[in-house]
Amino acid sequence: MATIRKSRIATSFKYHTAQAIPEFSLERLEWSGSDDDLKSVVSHSSISSRGRNEATKIPLTEGCFVTKQTGYYLEKAHWVNPVRKNAQLKYEVELLLKGLHIVPPNFNLNSTSNLAPLDRNLHYTLDKLGFFAVTCSIATLRDMISLVEKENKIWQANNGVYPRRLILEDLELLNASYEFVLLHPRHFLQHNGSGLPVYTRVENGVSGKFYFASPDGALRAGPDNDQDLLPPFATEGRPEGVALLNPFLVVIHAGIAFRRFKKLSLPPLCKHYEELIKLTLDLVEKIYFEPILDIVDENRAAYRRSVYVKYSDGDVAMTGRNSRTGTVVKRPGPDASHEERVGYSLYLMSGCDYINDDDEEDEEEDEEEEDEDYDEYDDGDDGDEHENGKKDS
Known part of the structure; x- marks a missing residue:
């Protein structure tokens, strides 16, 4: 904010403190009057104070998920977000993910397994514009599909008295590789x-390389179709006690983007991207195994009934403004098809980190509500988790 002091334009804006990064030989940089509330690179301002505290568990040495460039400007991106910043809805989304067996019991949406650092431009174009998506590599997707198919068969053989083991000790999945899928190359x-x-x-540092949009719309090492695609990439190693990125959450995020992209009836993408989309949507469908989704929906309905008995305000007001689906999906009725129920579940998890300007007032109210009421719905575990579901000490 500008002001006039001694006939000169001045500002009362306070710089944030730049935290020390010993691994890069960077000392702490603190300005006179610095705002020392933020202890590390933080997410976009739409994330609540509770989310900011969780986000600090990702070290400053971890670079952008896609470009690997480090910097204080990086933002923490959520892969799964409730469509509205509401404590009740947030808990319902967490209940859904746990019921699908793709997150451990002590998971919450601010866990580091649901977060990745992103360059601000990449974060916005992913979150609000949908110019690209990130999914797992073809090899990783095929491994995940095989795992989910196997676990679905075991679940059926045990008549449902069996939690699918999708997040356990499989190191190949914990060290999954990911791919960048360019959906709107000319806009990006x-x-x-x-x-x-x-x-x-x-x-002695980093080595950079530029990638370009080729005529077939792919991101390649040169401007021609015969150039190499941007290769698969992995998350950087995280300190002990900080959960690795959960590939199932990345796939859920990508599935939402791909379903919306396919509705646009645009020309097909390059063959490699089309294969990634096909495998991603196939995996999402297997994650939402119909008999399991039936049980999950029953549990969510029981939860909503218990909440409405305690809180007489009724259902959560929905809005399409903060959904990456671009629309509002009504809660399915008792006769809804499996596809309608999957669509609604994906809609619940399609919220953005960035909030539209006309949502800001509502979001401020919701954040206050979340800070005050979250413990009503939380399982009491604010700790982060390993992918095997064990809480860090």
């Missing part, structure tokens, strides 16, 4: 010759 890279810089760690 608007000028001929503009590219996305991607970095790799080398002995």
